[in-house]
Amino acid sequence: MREARGRAFASTGVGGLDEILGGGYMRGHLTLLAGNPGSGKTTMASQFLYNGAKEGEPGIYMNFVEPKSDFYKNMEKLGMEFEKLEDEGLFEYIEAPSFVDAESLAGMVADTMGDITRMSARRFVIDSISAITGMLTKPETRSMIHTGLLRPLKSMGVTTVLVAELPYGGTVVGHGIEEFLVDDVIILETKEEKGLLKRTFRIPKSRGVEVRYYAYEFVIAKGGVHVMKPLDPRFRGKLEKEKASTGVEGLDKLLYGGIRYNSNVLVVGPEGIGKSMLLMTLACTFSRRGETVVYVSLEESKDQIMSLIQEICGGSEITNINVFATPPNAFTVGQWLYQTREANERIKPGLVLIDGVAALEKHFGEGAFITLMRDFTLLTKGSYQILVLSAIPRVYDALSTLADVIIRMWYDDDRRKVRVIKTRGSNCDIEEHEFDITDKGIRVKLD
Ligand SMILES: Nc1ncnc2c1ncn2[C@@H]1O[C@H](COP(=O)(O)OP(=O)(O)OP(=O)(O)O)[C@@H](O)[C@H]1O
Ligand SMILES: [Mg+2]
Numbered sequence: 001m002r003e004a005r006g007r008a009f010a011s012t013g014v015g016g017l018d019e020i021l022g023g024g025y026m027r028g029h030l031t032l033l034a035g036n037p038g039s040g041k042t043t044m045a046s047q048f049l050y051n052g053a054k055e056g057e058p059g060i061y062m063n064f065v066e067p068k069s070d071f072y073k074n075m076e077k078l079g080m081e082f083e084k085l086e087d088e089g090l091f092e093y094i095e096a097p098s099f100v101d102a103e104s105l106a107g108m109v110a111d112t113m114g115d116i117t118r119m120s121a122r123r124f125v126i127d128s129i130s131a132i133t134g135m136l137t138k139p140e141t142r143s144m145i146h147t148g149l150l151r152p153l154k155s156m157g158v159t160t161v162l163v164a165e166l167p168y169g170g171t172v173v174g175h176g177i178e179e180f181l182v183d184d185v186i187i188l189e190t191k192e193e194k195g196l197l198k199r200t201f202r203i204p205k206s207r208g209v210e211v212r213y214y215a216y217e218f219v220i221a222k223g224g225v226h227v228m229k230p231l232d233p234r235f236r237g238k239l240e241k242e243k244a245s246t247g248v249e250g251l252d253k254l255l256y257g258g259i260r261y262n263s264n265v266l267v268v269g270p271e272g273i274g275k276s277m278l279l280m281t282l283a284c285t286f287s288r289r290g291e292t293v294v295y296v297s298l299e300e301s302k303d304q305i306m307s308l309i310q311e312i313c314g315g316s317e318i319t320n321i322n323v324f325a326t327p328p329n330a331f332t333v334g335q336w337l338y339q340t341r342e343a344n345e346r347i348k349p350g351l352v353l354i355d356g357v358a359a360l361e362k363h364f365g366e367g368a369f370i371t372l373m374r375d376f377t378l379l380t381k382g383s384y385q386i387l388v389l390s391a392i393p394r395v396y397d398a399l400s401t402l403a404d405v406i407i408r409m410w411y412d413d414d415r416r417k418v419r420v421i422k423t424r425g426s427n428c429d430i431e432e433h434e435f436d437i438t439d440k441g442i443r444v445k446l447d
Contacts, residue, residue: 009022029184030162034187036168043075057123058121060116078220102136125160128164145178184206238381244286264403265406279388295322322347356391358395360373389403403422
């Protein structure tokens with residue numbers, strides 16, 4: 001447990017942020033965490049102390065705003081239970097008075113430095129320094145931060161997060177000098193996008209670390225702040241040898257046995273051709289074999305998908321197919337990604353089906369669409385599962401290079417035709433074949 005202390009970085013406790021910062025907050029650094037009202041400052045600062053304490057590193061939270069009981073209650077809802085850590089001597093909450101004069105403030109800060117030494121705290125948060133600096137002149141603020149905080153904290157090697165308030169639309173934190181004094185600056189913002197609340201942060205200053213993206217979207221959910229950044233494309237995984245039968249009569253023959261695990265499959269064809277039917281047939285096959293399935297529908301309701309699946313599966317009770325109806329207009333890109341990733345991690349399905357992905361392109365635009373799809377294919381690569389996307393031909397070009405397997409469906413006069421176009425890492429029958437939609441799902445006719 002204690003070996004965490006030896007590392008050069010203190011984990012931020014925020015999913016995705018450590019990688020952005022090259023490992024976490026650098027030990028002994030002072031980070032200014034500034035943000036709009038309700039943007040997630042307290043949540044993010046708490047994750048830092050919570051996760052530190054869980055690794056055996058004591059931390060102190062000095063809060064000028066929230067009473068201790070409110071803080072504990074709010075954090076518990078997000079899954080952070082500070083009470084236990086406090087009992088173990090790994091966490092201390094200082095309820096600071098919301099109004100103090102400059103002199104008693106200096107005394108309070110000095111006392112807190114004593115507390116840090118007493119409990120050998122490695123992590124420290126002040127929420128917020130705006131409460132302090134609001135009572136001080138600019139030179140007093142400089143001296144308070146520099147001499148009162150920065151110097152002693154650095155000499156003790158304590159990693160510190162200073163929360164600061166930033167009004168909506170505001171661009172300057174406090175006296176405008178705070179950002180110069182600290183080592184790193186993270187700004188949290190909330191804005192409106194298509195009627196939805198979108199949360200982003202940026203890192204305009206990070207001493208000793210290169211930060212690549214200008215802004216990152218994040219969500220607040222169980223566990224606190226989660227950064228929704230694209231997965232690193234260098235993380236690829238590989239196709240597994242084992243093939244899964246599709247259970248679709250005739251199709252396994254075209255696929256020379258089935259689909260290799262860790263593949264992503266694109267089913268492309270015009271409206272009404274039977275793409276969803278194919279996906280539902282696959283859902284039943286995997287479900288019958290005892291594998292868990294996630295079915296994400298972008299256009300149809302959950303009830304409709306469930307009842308169609310019931311029919312195809314033959315009425316037996318289905319417990320391992322999880323259907324999510326996630327119309328993209330109800331989410332920002334990050335929120336959509338979060339809930340789909342979260343479901344994937346929680347359920348760990350063997351088969352993920354995303355039906356009607358063109359709706360994502362239509363709503364989020366081509367750039368975000370490609371990022372989302374790339375993310376999903378990368379996610380699948382490492383997790384011994386199969387991902388199947390269905391799409392209309394309009395978005396074919398954006399998806400065809402990502403796909404390991406492409407199944408094309410089209411109308412030929414009044415007949416339905418299917419063809420396997422590519423199967424990475426395996427051979428296939430590339431002849432076109434006719435297929436039928438039956439009440440048991442898709443059936444491919446072989447000559
Ligand atoms: N359990 C929860 N699940 C999802 N979101 C939550 C939950 N609890 C709080 N939130 C969201 O988090 C936001 C508040 O986060 P937080 O208190 O960290 O913000 P803050 O920047 O510290 O706010 P303030 O400016 O008031 O200090 C809320 O506005 C709410 O939208
Ligand atoms: Mg707060």
